[in-house]
Amino acid sequence: MIRAYKFLLRPTKRQEASLTQMLRDHCSLYNGALQERRDAYAHPSKTKIRYGDQSAQLKEIRAFDPERQGRWSFSCQQATLRRLDKAFQAFFRRVRAGQKPGYPRFRGVGRFDTVVFPKDGDGCRWDSTPQDAVTRVRFQGVGHVRVHQHRPVKGRVKMVSVKREGGRWFLVLACDQVPAQPLEPTGRVAGIDMGVASFLTTSEGEHVDNPRFLARSAHKLALAQRNLSAFPQRVKAHKRTRKHRAAQARVNSFHAKVRRQRLDHHHKVALDLIRSFEAIAHERLNIAGMTRKPAPKTDPEQRGVFLANNAAAKAGLNKSIQDAGWGVFLGILAHKAESAGRELIPVDARNTSRTCPRQSCGHTSANNRPAQEKFRCLQCGYTEHADRVGAVNVGIRAGLVLPVL
Numbered sequence: 217m218i219r220a221y222k223f224l225l226r227p228t229k230r231q232e233a234s235l236t237q238m239l240r241d242h243c244s245l246y247n248g249a250l251q252e253r254r255d256a257y258a259h260p261s262k263t264k265i266r267y268g269d270q271s272a273q274l275k276e277i278r279a280f281d282p283e284r285q286g287r288w289s290f291s292c293q294q295a296t297l298r299r300l301d302k303a304f305q306a307f308f309r310r311v312r313a314g315q316k317p318g319y320p321r322f323r324g325v326g327r328f329d330t331v332v333f334p335k336d337g338d339g340c341r342w343d344s345t346p347q348d349a350v351t352r353v354r355f356q357g358v359g360h361v362r363v364h365q366h367r368p369v370k371g372r373v374k375m376v377s378v379k380r381e382g383g384r385w386f387l388v389l390a391c392d393q394v395p396a397q398p399l400e401p402t403g404r405v406a407g408i409d410m411g412v413a414s415f416l417t418t419s420e421g422e423h424v425d426n427p428r429f430l431a432r433s434a435h436k437l438a439l440a441q442r443n444l445s446a447f448p449q450r451v452k453a454h455k456r457t458r459k460h461r462a463a464q465a466r467v468n469s470f471h472a473k474v475r476r477q478r479l480d481h482h483h484k485v486a487l488d489l490i491r492s493f494e495a496i497a498h499e500r501l502n503i504a505g506m507t508r509k510p511a512p513k514t515d516p517e518q519r520g521v522f523l524a525n526n527a528a529a530k531a532g533l534n535k536s537i538q539d540a541g542w543g544v545f546l547g548i549l550a551h552k553a554e555s556a557g558r559e560l561i562p563v564d565a566r567n568t569s570r571t572c573p574r575q576s577c578g579h580t581s582a583n584n585r586p587a588q589e590k591f592r593c594l595q596c597g598y599t600e601h602a603d604r605v606g607a608v609n610v611g612i613r614a615g616l617v618l619p620v621l
């Protein structure tokens with residue numbers, strides 16, 4: 217089994233400066249390599265430069281610029297070039313598919329936040345058996361950085377990444393050969409319905425609320441964004457004033473916090489489900505629709521401030537965004553299910569909340585759902601919470617739940 221662990225790093229001031237420099241140098245490597253590919257592509261011969269070509273130049277680049285490039289791990293720089301290669305492969309794949317993708321773009325220093333070490337022990341070392349009680353990870357060119365290891369790491373560490381998120385630093389360990397930890401059988405199975413009002417509802421009728429992390433602190437975010445919008449836009453990161461950078465950092469850290477809270481909630485809900493049920497049926501998501509985004513609505517009064525586009529939410533345009541969130545949730549659920557030896561069954565969820573779940577009926581009509589929460593069958597009069605009806609039907613389609621008698 218494969219698993220990822222994410223830990224908070226506690227670098228010293230000096231290490232933090234080195235980490236920042238590392239990101240900056242990797243960013244310039246990325247942009248330089250992108251420039252080379254652009255130039256080659258713009259040339260009449262339309263030469264394609266491949267990962268192998270660029271990787272072969274690394275040695276020279278490092279020798280030429282030992283201060284900026286030579287000090288960082290070689291294989292880690294290869295990983296950055298491979299990331300660029302991936303972006304290009306995706307670009308060409310979409311061109312071949314007849315779509316109109318955007319050409320891979322340069323990354324701003326503030327937007328280049330991850331460096332990957334493809335192999336533990338090469339340019340970085342995860343210290344699995346610390347001498348003292350403090351866990352540390354060593355990065356080439358940075359030193360031994362303290363790790364807030366809040367849980368034990370199991371399996372074999374394959375890949376190590378460093379991430380900057382809202383002014384904080386994180387370590388991500390990707391492990392394989394993680395032993396599965398099967399849970400005890402419970403004799404219970406369920407279908408789940410993922411919704412807007414409730415985050416999810418089980419076929420047993422249990423609702424999990426949709427926490428509104430953003431709404432809860434929307435006022436503070438608005439303040440932070442207003443503060444940021446007072447600064448001139450479109451100023452390059454390194455030319456911003458200290459106050460401008462601080463304002464940006466406040467907004468960023470705010471978003472990072474909401475993201476963490478949401479993930480934490482996903483993990484808790486998924487764990488609850490996995491503990492309770494041996495098999496879970498869920499709606500199969502429309503992956504193709506996920507990449508579409510609703511048009512943002514800007515505030516005419518304040519530059520750079522976005523208003524909640526409620527109209528879009530009502531019209532269902534935000535569905536893709538919600539789907540993306542559920543995609544993350546289902547990914548977490550799948551991981552936990554695999555580890556615990558539980559089964560997940562995706563089903564086509566069309567009309568699940570419009571179809572009567574009664575064995576003798578099965579009438580399908582949009583009018584069976586007179587209100588958001590209410591299901592009332594026009595044919596037989598069966599009445600139930602609409603989300604639960606959805607969950608029961610999902611369960612029926614997976615063969616887990618019996619129709620209502």
Ligand SMILES: [Zn+2]
Nearest residue numbers: 572577593596
């Ligand atoms: Zn009915």
